[in-house]
Amino acid sequence: DAGVIQSPRHEVTEMGQEVTLRCKPISGHDYLFWYRQTMMRGLELLIYFNNNVPIDDSGMPEDRFSAKMPNASFSTLKIQPSEPRDSAVYFCASRSYRGKNIQYFGAGTRLSVL
Amino acid sequence: QKEVEQDPGPLSVPEGAIVSLNCTYSNSAFQYFMWYRQYSRKGPELLMYTYSSGNKEDGRFTAQVDKSSKYISLFIRDSQPSDSATYLCAMSEGVTGGGNKLTFGTGTQLKVEL
Numbered sequence: 001d002a003g004v005i006q007s008p009r010h011e012v013t014e015m016g017q018e019v020t021l022r023c024k025p026i027s028g029h030d031y032l033f034w035y036r037q038t039m040m041r042g043l044e045l046l047i048y049f050n051n052n053v054p055i056d057d058s059g060m061p062e063d064r065f066s067a068k069m070p071n072a073s074f075s076t077l078k079i080q081p082s083e084p085r086d087s088a089v090y091f092c093a094s095r096s097y098r099g100k101n102i103q104y105f106g107a108g109t110r111l112s113v114l
Numbered sequence: 115q116k117e118v119e120q121d122p123g124p125l126s127v128p129e130g131a132i133v134s135l136n137c138t139y140s141n142s143a144f145q146y147f148m149w150y151r152q153y154s155r156k157g158p159e160l161l162m163y164t165y166s167s168g169n170k171e172d173g174r175f176t177a178q179v180d181k182s183s184k185y186i187s188l189f190i191r192d193s194q195p196s197d198s199a200t201y202l203c204a205m206s207e208g209v210t211g212g213g214n215k216l217t218f219g220t221g222t223q224l225k226v227e228l
């Protein structure tokens with residue numbers, strides 16, 4: 001398996017623009033997680049899905065953030081409108097419900113909002 | 115106060131040294147403890163996984179958990195330049211339901227010098 005695939009790897013945008021980050025989880029995995037990583041706050045869980053259904057979105061910072069999982073092989077995290085303080089690395093991770101609680105991470109999307 | 119505390123470093127050691135990385139936590143419900151390694155510009159990858167208190171060894175790596183003190187450690191023996199990375203501790207209460215959520219430390223940056 002190719003692992004968790006995220007796109008784009010880098011995104012530079014201007015304040016006020018809409019940003020869409022994409023994630024393809026590992027095939028067969030039932031859970032999908034979106035994280036944000038910054039130097040100050042570390043790795044923060046934004047939202048997670050189980051079988052395509054959002055379970056916990058308590059980490060989503062504001063209404064400007066939204067996430068969807070239309071099917072088992074694709075998820076998006078959207079920021080509209082974007083602000084400079086949204087600049088961070090965004091990671092997607094997935095896991096199987098079977099066995100250990102091990103999450104497999106993608107390579108991340110580095111977002112810069114100017 | 116954060117639920118998981120981790121010294122951000124950076125920690126610089128000579129090749130061959132024994133490295134000790136640590137995290138403290140406040141949530142006594144945590145039962146599963148993990149160490150992730152993150153190379154620059156990459157996603158975190160699982161290094162060690164332990165349940166409850168005790169030690170676990172895997173090659174040059176040893177993970178220790180002391181639940182009574184709410185303290186976990188990762189030891190790296192005979193450290194190599196390839197061990198240079200950021201090490202994140204992570205914890206969860208379980209493996210299902212709310213236990214799916216991992217709480218991460220902010221990470222310790224390690225550099226092993228020749």
